[in-house]
Every structure is written in structure tokens, then in C-alpha cells.
Amino acid sequence: MAGYTELTKESVLWMYETMVTIRRFEEQARREADAGKLRGIHSSIGQEAVPTGICALLRDDDYVLGTHRSHHHCIAKGVNLKEMMAELLGKATGTNKGKGGTMHIADIRKGMLGANGVVGSNIPVATGVALSAKVRGTDQVSVVFFGDGASSQGSLHESMNLASIWKLPVLFVCENNRYAESTPFEYSVAGGSVANRAAGYAMPGVVVDGQSALEMFEVAKEAIARARAGEGPTLIEAQTYRYMGHMGADDPLGYRTQEEEDYYEGRDCIKRMEEHLLDSGLATESDLKAIDEKALAAIAEATKFADESPFPDPSELTTDVYVSYP
Amino acid sequence: MAGYTELTKESVLWMYETMVTIRRFEEQARREADAGKLRGIHSSIGQEAVPTGICALLRDDDYVLGTHRSHHHCIAKGVNLKEMMAELLGKATGTNKGKGGTMHIADIRKGMLGANGVVGSNIPVATGVALSAKVRGTDQVSVVFFGDGASSQGSLHESMNLASIWKLPVLFVCENNRYAESTPFEYSVAGGSVANRAAGYAMPGVVVDGQSALEMFEVAKEAIARARAGEGPTLIEAQTYRYMGHMGADDPLGYRTQEEEDYYEGRDCIKRMEEHLLDSGLATESDLKAIDEKALAAIAEATKFADESPFPDPSELTTDVYVSYP
Amino acid sequence: MVQTQGVRQLSYIQAVNEALRLEMRRDSTVIIMGEDIAGGGERDDFQDAWGGPMRLTKGLVGEFGRERIRDTPIAESGFMGAGVGAAATGLRPIVDLMYVGFLGVCGDQILNNASKIHYMFGGKVNVPLTIMTGTGAGTNSAAQHSETVYSVFTHYPGLKVVVPSNPYNVKGLYAAAIRDDDPVIICNNRQLMGVRFDVDVPEGDYTIPIGKADIAREGTDVTLVGMSYTTRVCLQAAQELEALGYSAEVVDLLSLSPMDDEAILESVRKTRKIVIVDEDYPRCSIASDVAALVAEQAFDYLDAPPKRVNPPHTLVPYSMPLEALFVPTKEQVVAAALEVMQ
Amino acid sequence: MVQTQGVRQLSYIQAVNEALRLEMRRDSTVIIMGEDIAGGGERDDFQDAWGGPMRLTKGLVGEFGRERIRDTPIAESGFMGAGVGAAATGLRPIVDLMYVGFLGVCGDQILNNASKIHYMFGGKVNVPLTIMTGTGAGTNSAAQHSETVYSVFTHYPGLKVVVPSNPYNVKGLYAAAIRDDDPVIICNNRQLMGVRFDVDVPEGDYTIPIGKADIAREGTDVTLVGMSYTTRVCLQAAQELEALGYSAEVVDLLSLSPMDDEAILESVRKTRKIVIVDEDYPRCSIASDVAALVAEQAFDYLDAPPKRVNPPHTLVPYSMPLEALFVPTKEQVVAAALEVMQ
Numbered sequence A, B: 001m002a003g004y005t006e007l008t009k010e011s012v013l014w015m016y017e018t019m020v021t022i023r024r025f026e027e028q029a030r031r032e033a034d035a036g037k038l039r040g041i042h043s044s045i046g047q048e049a050v051p052t053g054i055c056a057l058l059r060d061d062d063y064v065l066g067t068h069r070s071h072h073h074c075i076a077k078g079v080n081l082k083e084m085m086a087e088l089l090g091k092a093t094g095t096n097k098g099k100g101g102t103m104h105i106a107d108i109r110k111g112m113l114g115a116n117g118v119v120g121s122n123i124p125v126a127t128g129v130a131l132s133a134k135v136r137g138t139d140q141v142s143v144v145f146f147g148d149g150a151s152s153q154g155s156l157h158e159s160m161n162l163a164s165i166w167k168l169p170v171l172f173v174c175e176n177n178r179y180a181e182s183t184p185f186e187y188s189v190a191g192g193s194v195a196n197r198a199a200g201y202a203m204p205g206v207v208v209d210g211q212s213a214l215e216m217f218e219v220a221k222e223a224i225a226r227a228r229a230g231e232g233p234t235l236i237e238a239q240t241y242r243y244m245g246h247m248g249a250d251d252p253l254g255y256r257t258q259e260e261e262d263y264y265e266g267r268d269c270i271k272r273m274e275e276h277l278l279d280s281g282l283a284t285e286s287d288l289k290a291i292d293e294k295a296l297a298a299i300a301e302a303t304k305f306a307d308e309s310p311f312p313d314p315s316e317l318t319t320d321v322y323v324s325y326p
Numbered sequence C, D: 001m002v003q004t005q006g007v008r009q010l011s012y013i014q015a016v017n018e019a020l021r022l023e024m025r026r027d028s029t030v031i032i033m034g035e036d037i038a039g040g041g042e043r044d045d046f047q048d049a050w051g052g053p054m055r056l057t058k059g060l061v062g063e064f065g066r067e068r069i070r071d072t073p074i075a076e077s078g079f080m081g082a083g084v085g086a087a088a089t090g091l092r093p094i095v096d097l098m099y100v101g102f103l104g105v106c107g108d109q110i111l112n113n114a115s116k117i118h119y120m121f122g123g124k125v126n127v128p129l130t131i132m133t134g135t136g137a138g139t140n141s142a143a144q145h146s147e148t149v150y151s152v153f154t155h156y157p158g159l160k161v162v163v164p165s166n167p168y169n170v171k172g173l174y175a176a177a178i179r180d181d182d183p184v185i186i187c188n189n190r191q192l193m194g195v196r197f198d199v200d201v202p203e204g205d206y207t208i209p210i211g212k213a214d215i216a217r218e219g220t221d222v223t224l225v226g227m228s229y230t231t232r233v234c235l236q237a238a239q240e241l242e243a244l245g246y247s248a249e250v251v252d253l254l255s256l257s258p259m260d261d262e263a264i265l266e267s268v269r270k271t272r273k274i275v276i277v278d279e280d281y282p283r284c285s286i287a288s289d290v291a292a293l294v295a296e297q298a299f300d301y302l303d304a305p306p307k308r309v310n311p312p313h314t315l316v317p318y319s320m321p322l323e324a325l326f327v328p329t330k331e332q333v334v335a336a337a338l339e340v341m342q
């Protein structure tokens, strides 16, 4: 449970550690995939700051909903690393008992209401989660992440309209990493801006540097305050970049330039946070090293746990289809 | 085939006659429904000017696509009245051989590519029609009508985006008659404007008085010119009003006020066109009367034709499901 | 409606309305969403202007307010998805999908999310969503507004599907569906709405178990399997068969998923002949499924091939006389029954 | 791939690619739309960066250009509807629906428009739309990305559905589908993509008639009915049965709608026993439909109940060992065949 309200040493260090953990997790997940233990992952390396800056502000009872590319959302929301890694390997000890896998990790205890493999599909669901909070009279918020590609789905527009007329406590967060598979954002999004669409639905639309956890934090803080106060939804377009291929196997240089990659990697969210921590005296080099080692140790432990866990019992094939079925 | 390019005596009189014909047709259709010859119609009375002002500019080889409420679209596009009335009565001589009925009237020879009973469903189809024109290298345009209620469907947004990035020759025409069944437009459309949504898709969005055929003509002229020139789509929000209940049986005063009804009926498109014709000297009272009589005669003839036509042969139940099926 | 001594007669519509009212009183987490289910948007002067397409929800907003009775924009994918999300986080939403043909517009939320979340999340999240939808032909509404397609929902693991046939069972099945922890789709046949039934509808709340068929009429010579509207057709056919000297048993399925296989098999083991009457398109239909079931599991009991009565492989035509040929009729059922009885 | 003397071996992917190329050359009204079917948006420097999710469309943009090979935004409802509109007005569009589970997102356009326009418009408008979609489990992709659901398309009158099983027939069925004047859905099983087949694929263009089954192997003791991937499983089972001394006939359906009823019945009249092997969910499946067909129309020929082999009524799990239990296997088919043969 993060639940920070201000940028303090504690919250900033939490963000740094979270981003490092995500990156280390994804590096290991890629190794697992390369070893054939799972078919592949949609790596979130490069995009760590987006959910981190937002989730720093969220409580366990706030909700996050994700996409096919959601390991970073899960980790930022506090999902257990061991159970996540076990899920990737399809093990019985996984968050989803091995039934969901990389595109569907969920942990309701932590308010992670699931990744979702259908592009755009979780946006209405998140809107309903916000509705639930409103009807139950809580001040919980619901945050849904989706890609630039997903912004073309009608579900976003239906949901923005619904959330706006009902003043629902939801944040629509577009992780604009410039590509949907190989399709550039400039080609697929008319007008070249997702945030601009908000105006048509009478809600704020904000563009933010998604490679800066600090900026994400500030923007999210305002949106969350609005949501908790019953003032309705916000659309946030976080400009970010995925460093790897879409799902691993593809070579991104088939559809984007080295210059572009260099530009974004030069603005890497972890590097910039390191500079901030060191410059501001919030941490020393050895503090940072310790954090990285802690992350590596946690990932190693998670990997061991996953490896040693059993596969689901064959009977699990047909359980959990229903809560009850005579 | 209308295909006018300017507001001339001829085109204006064509519009007047078209609107009168629509109204007389709808009055008769309502009588047929009341007599139990069909279950009901979604009457277009009050909205005649919207398709009339646009279709005045269209050629037979341009396309129109409609909604559940589309008799006015069909008549404005030149569909045969006899075949339309026969279709309402489910007769073999109907536009659709009696198989489609009031919500599905189509006549491809006249470029009427069909009403559609699923709200929002024809918007992508119309976009594809425009794509076809583009790929085939013609300068045809595609016009799709939809209601204020339909504007909440994701299909509109997907289609606006597609049409914008591909610069397709399509007009998205929202007939904002202020209600979707009993739901007021101010409640269901966040921000209170459909036209405003266009900006997010980098296309023009225009609000126009839908109770004025002349204004519809001017706005459509520009949009059609844009479309034919390969400059892409336009979103037009025509402010209009349906005088009858949603489908006939309901009493609209259950959800709207007498004052509001009076206001819109005071701006009736036919009355205003009559004033324009008389004031400008383009027609005399007796000219107008002659036009009305012509319309009434045409409707009477259509009704007789429909009444005397046979129902489809029972074998028709299973024909036309496929072009070929072994 | 006339109240026979000791019999509380309600229309199908009234029974649904009563079930909704009782469940909403019982459980404050029950909410309803749909187009014009109250009507008038949020205008206070026009509250309850509509009450749903079939007036199933008429009057509820007065008792439960706009927070729980929610008019939606026309955005089925949006509000069906909202139902899924609300169901996963503490509410028991009922979503009105006006006509089942609009499944096409919101299929993703039903088929990819509602049905799969519980499984994909390892059983750790429930989706107690109820979907109510209008089905069936016979109303001069043409191909898009007259579908049945309950077989499609039945096809998908993770969904439950119920098909009430009269005011008594619809009331009990609504209560059961709303209290159920799985997503349940209730198919309300439009031709049942206005019909008079001689069944008693108790005033208080009660449930009818999902997954249990009802022997709507006992018989020994042939089994007629009905569901929703076709149960009515089967009962009429059974009466006619009686006049001809045959005793027909009518199995009213009530639930399609789970389906009460055993009730069907038991009846067939007794009568040794079966006619399945289904208003849905014939290919991959419930009728096919039941025919396959009895062929596979009661093969040695069958005196004649299992017989399916469906519409032909065609769409629902608009023209009324043509449409009348689409929906299975009493005459077709009688003829089919006579055929399997030789 | 190794070219055996006189045999032109292609992968399933290459065969599809070749069919698309030949049809696009033949007919300038053929266009293709879908996500990343070329890739790179409109950037000239990155043309053909992707070539479709299975690389089925790789290289086509080079020959036919961006006007006919159209990358789309992720908006299945939008571009499927665009396919319908283009098909109704002079083009023959092919729309790539990456995985069949995304049917949920664009069901309205397929089920309410593509399938119904010809009928609703009294036969006066044709919709020569071809939809190609990836089906099937076995790729560690979990419940939403592993469905088969061809039975849903088969259920709807107005749609045609084909299920190729190898590089030879997929090439011919693509050509037939593209030239067909009705909407046709082609299901490409993902497990067939990478497999080696010993079939000859002629270089020129040819069609395989939609609605005709193929007797993939002749036999006398039992009929095994397969479709798409399960045909392969049936052929393997038949080989194993042969080793056990039984002669199995394999009927490869190739089309589900229209279905070649007569080919199935003829085989069953000969073998008197049938096993239907189907990767789709069991309820209201093709297997049920075929079982009902033979029960109804070949009842007196059957020596044993028709036997269905489907996955259980469950969703596709992610975990690989669990997923392996989902898809019908050779072992299951052999066991089922032995069961019907006593």
C-alpha cells in the first residue's frame, strides 16, 4: 500500500525502488520467455514511471485495471512478485493459479483488478468499478491504463461519456508509447492527440511526460483529488516509450529509427530519477545500489519460488469456470 | 436524382415538394399503423429539412445510410413511394420485397443503402462506402444520418477516426432531435454538443439549424465539396425535433414540455419554407397548394398500390439468405 | 386481470417488475442500468417517463431513486462493461440489454469479460452480473430485432442462461439470477409479455433453482422439450395430442446453462420419443444439443430418431404472414410428435 | 522447406499469402484491411514492417500498395463495418480479424449487418466480404486469445464458414471465399501455421468449392469427422487405429456453413459409427450439430450412439500442461473410436 500524498523522500524513494523492481522483473521475465517457459511477454521496460507515479498515490482499496502490457501496473500496485512470476510460468501458486498468465494478472486484495488481453476492453470495466465506489458511497478511485492504439476503440469514448455524465471517480490513463505493434501513433490517431479528445466530453485532458515519475505524480494527484471529491473523471496522456519489441520476438527497428530510440532512452525514467535523487541529496550512490540489489534479490527469490512451484493439478482445467454449477 | 449545386427556384421548390411529400407520407404511414397493418413507425415528421437540404445536392450514385427513423432519408434520396409504402405493409412489391420493413428500407439504384435498426450500426458501414468510392477512384460521397442518442455509440468515434486518417468522402450527420426515446440529449451527451467532438478527430464540426432546409443546403454544400475534393469527412449536428412520439404509441409529453413542443413547431421547416417561397416570390399560395395536392395524390396512389399488392409467397421465407447456397 | 379464487394472476411483465422490486428491497447492492429503464434522464419533473422498453422497470425509480435505477446513454458496450466492473467490486448489477440482437454491440463485455474473469483470475473474483434481454420473433420487427440466440450464450462456458416461460417461473428465476454469484442471462420472450397465464404467483419472494427443468405436463407417449415461448407451444400441442389420444410429456427447460440433462433423459427413457422445439436458428442450436445428448446418452431407449423443430436456416422476415412461418407452431409440433410416434 | 519430387510444399502461411496475392492480381476490387497487415502505418521507410500477426499478408503491400493493403487503427467495429460498406458498393474486401475472440468487439457488424443485409434488402444488395481470423488453443495465450467459436458463425443464417485444414485446401478455399458473393469467414487454426504437410500446392490459382467436405482418408469401420486442426488429429488417430486393425474414414468438413450433410451421412451409412472431433466449446457446437444430424437422418444405420469429442465445458487455461488437456488429442479420438466400435 503506497497511499502517499506528497512528494517526500519516502515517496520518491518508493517510486525509485518500484521502477527498478519493475525493470528487473521484466528483464527476468524476458529470460524466462527466451528459455521457453512461457511463450512471450509484452515488456513494460521504458514505461515504468507511468503507473509508478500514479500508484504512489493510491491506497490498496483503490483499483487499477490494465492491458496486455501490465506487469508494471501490477508491481506498482503492490502485487506479490513471487506470485506474479509463478503466474507467468503457469504455476498453481500464481496470482491467478496459473490460469490467466501474463496478460491477465490480477490480485483483488491489492486492488489490481486485472490485466486484459482485449485491447480497449477494460476501459468500460474500470468505469463500472468507479460506479460501484460511487453507489457504495466510498471515496475509492479507479484507474485504467490503455495504449495509444487502444484509444481508437469505441469503448474509450463510450466510457468517457458515461464517466463524465455520471461524474465517476475514474482516471483514463493513456500510455502513449508511440506504437501499437508496428503502427505509429501519428498514423492511427486522427489529430495526433489523445488528450485533446477529452474536451468533447467535458472533462480535463492532460498531456504529461510519462518518462518522469515526478510529473506523473503531480498530474495524478490533481486527477485523484478531483475523483475523490466527486468531480468526475480525467483523461491523462502519458508520453512514454517501450524499449523492447511489441511482444519480444519482433525487431522494433523494423518500424522505428535508432535516433528515436536513442532520444527516449536518453530520457529514461530510472536514470532521471537517479539524477534527481543524487542531485537533491535524497540518496547516495550506495543507497541506489542497495535498492537495486534488493530488487534483484526479490526477483531472484520470486524466480526460485516460481520454478519450484508445481503446475496446477489437471482437475483445475474445469474448476473456477463458475462459482457454482450443479 | 436531385444533384443541385445552387439554391435556385428549381432546387428550392424541389426541397419544398420533398418535405411536403415526406410529411404526407408519414401521416399516411401512421394511419396504416393505427389500422394494424404494421406494428409501428418511427415518424420523421418535424425532421424533414435535414435530409432534404442535403439530398438536394446528391446524385443518384452518391450514397445515403440511415437509422430506424429513415423514411425521410429514403424519400429525399428519391426512393419510390409506392415501393416504400408496400414495404411498410410487408408486401412482395416493396423496396425490400417485404422482408425488411420500416427500419430497413433500401434501394441501391437510388443510392439509398438502407435504414438500419441497430443504433449506431450504419456509421462504420457508411465509412466503408466512402472508402469504396476512394479506392474505386470516383468522386461519390457517402452520407450517414444518426440520432443524438446514437452519438454515444463507440462506432461513431471509431468511424470518425478512420474517416479522418484516411480522408474519406463521408458526411456524419447527427439529427439531434433532443431525445433518444425519452432520454434528453442534455443528459446523455457529455458536454452538451455532438459537433464539438469533431475537433478531437481533426475534422470540421458544424452546428446547423435542422429546421431550415436552406441552411442545411449551405452547410452540406461545403461538406460535400470538401468530400469530393478528397479533403475528408465533416461532422454536422443538425438541431431538429420530432413532433410525434418515439415510435407512435408513446406520449411525448411524458418526458418533454408543451412549451418546448410549441417552440419547435413554431419553427416548422415546411412553414418556414412556405414563408420563404411566398416572401421571395418564388411561388404563390396556389403553387404551394398544387404541390401539396400532388404529394397527397402520390401518397394515395402509393397506398392503393401497397394495399393491392400481394404478400410475399411463403417460399420467400428462405430465399435471399444467400446469393448461393448449395 | 381477473383474479381466480386463490390464484394471484400477474402478467409476465408484472412478475418481472415484482421480482426486481423485492430483490432491490432485500439487497441494497442491487442496481439496474439500461436505456430508458426509468426515462426522462435526470429531470425530476419527468421521472419514470418510460419504464423500460417493455415497462419491466416501471415505477422502480420512485422507490429506489436514480442512484440505483440508472438510465444510460445508448452505449451497450460501455454500460455492459460498467456492469462487469461493478459486479466485480461489490454490487449486483442488472443490465437491461433491450433486444438480444444488440449482443453484437457489447459481445466483448459478455463473452470476453463477464464469462471469463472468474476463471482467468483463478476463481478469486466473482462477477454476479444479471443481464435481462428481449428475445423472439412474432412482432413485425424484422431480422435485427427478432432474434433468439440463447444458444450463443449457452455455448460460452462461464455464463448461465435462463429461459422463463410464465409469470410464476420468471419471478423465481429473476430472484435466483440476481442472487447468483455467476453472470446470468435472462431471456424474456416478447410474445410471452402480453399473454394470459393461469398460474399463481405468490406475493412474497421465492427462488427457482437455476439448472432445474420443470415437468410442465406429465405424459407417457412422447417427450416435448420446450423453452421460453416454445414451452407454451408445446403445452398447446400436448393438449391437441391428447384430443388425438396421445399422452405427451412437456419438459420446460427453464435453464439452458446449466441444463438439466437428467430431466430430459429421464423423460425420454420413459416415453422413448422426443421432439425438441426451439425458436432459435437451427444450426448449433439448443435443439441440436439436446438431440445430441439423447442420441449419445439414451440411444438404446429411443424408438425413433430425436426430432428437432426449429425455424429453417433463415432470418426473421418483416412481412407478417411470412414471419408467422418462422416461429415454430403448435401444428408443426403435433406433426413432429405424430411422426416420431409413427 | 524440402521439395519432394513433383510435390510443391508450402506452409499454411505461404499458401494463404499466395492465394491472397493471386486473387489481388486477378481482381482489382480485392482489398485487405486489418491491424499491422503491412505495418509501419504510412511511413515509406518502414513499409511492410509487420505483415500481419501470422505474417499471412507479408510482402503484399510491395506489390499492391497502401491503397489496397490498409493498416487500420485498433477499431474492429469500425473497420469491419467499413468492410461491409465497401463490399456492398463494389469492392471485395478481406478483413483480418486477428483472433476470433475479437468477434465480441465487432459482432454487430458481422452478425447484424454482414449476415442480414442481403436478406433484409430483399436480395438486392450483395455483401462479398471475406473475414479471415485466427482460431484455436495450444499457444499459451489464455482464454481470450485461444477460442475457436466457429459454431457461433455457423449458427447465423447469412454467413458462410470455412475451416481449412492444410496448405492445399486453404489456398483453394481462400480463392473461393474471395470470389463468393456472400460473406465468408475463414478460420485459420494457429496450430496449423507452423506444421509440415506432405501435400502438393499447385502454383496457379484454383478454387475448392465451399460446402463440400473432403474424404481425407477412406475407411470402413468408423467415421471420424474433423475440421480445421482436428482433421489432423483425426488423421493421426486413423493411423493409430489402423495399427490396431481398424479402418477409419476421415471426413474433413472444410465448410461448416453450408455443411456437406450428405458426405457425412454417406460415410455413416457405410461405417455405421461416428466420432465427431471439434475443438470448440461443447455446448451447441458443430459436434452437437453433426451428432443431431446423423441421429435424425441416419438413425437406422447407427450401430452405436454418435460420439462427440470436444473440450470440456471450460475455458482455455494459460498454464501449458493444463492447456494441453483442453484441445482434443489423438488418444481421445482413438479411445472414442474404440468405444463406438465396442
Ligand SMILES: Cc1ncc(C[n+]2csc(CCOP(=O)(O)OP(=O)(O)O)c2C)c(N)n1
Pocket: A042, A068, A069, A117, A118, A119, A120, A146, A147, A148, A149, A150, A151, A177, A179, A180, A181, A246, D035, D074, D076, D098, D102, D105
Ligand atoms: C480488440 C483487440 N484487437 C487487437 C488485439 C491485438 N493486439 C494486442 S496488443 C496490440 C497493440 C496495442 O497497442 P497499444 O494500445 O498502443 O498498446 P501497447 O502494446 O503499445 O502497450 C494489438 C493490436 C487485441 N489484443 N485486442
Ligand SMILES: Cc1ncc(C[n+]2csc(CCOP(=O)(O)OP(=O)(O)O)c2C)c(N)n1
Pocket: B042, B068, B069, B117, B118, B119, B120, B146, B147, B148, B149, B150, B151, B177, B179, B180, B181, B246, C035, C074, C076, C098, C102, C105
Ligand atoms: C444498439 C441499439 N440499442 C438500443 C436500441 C433501441 N432504440 C431504438 S431507437 C432508440 C433511440 C435512438 O435515439 P436517437 O439516436 O436520438 O434517434 P431518434 O430515435 O431520436 O431518431 C433506441 C434506444 C437499438 N435499436 N439499437
Ligand SMILES: [Mg+2]
Pocket: A147, A148, A149, A175, A176, A177, A178, A179, A180, A181
Ligand atoms: Mg502503444
Ligand SMILES: [Mg+2]
Pocket: B147, B148, B149, B175, B176, B177, B178, B179, B180, B181
Ligand atoms: Mg434523438
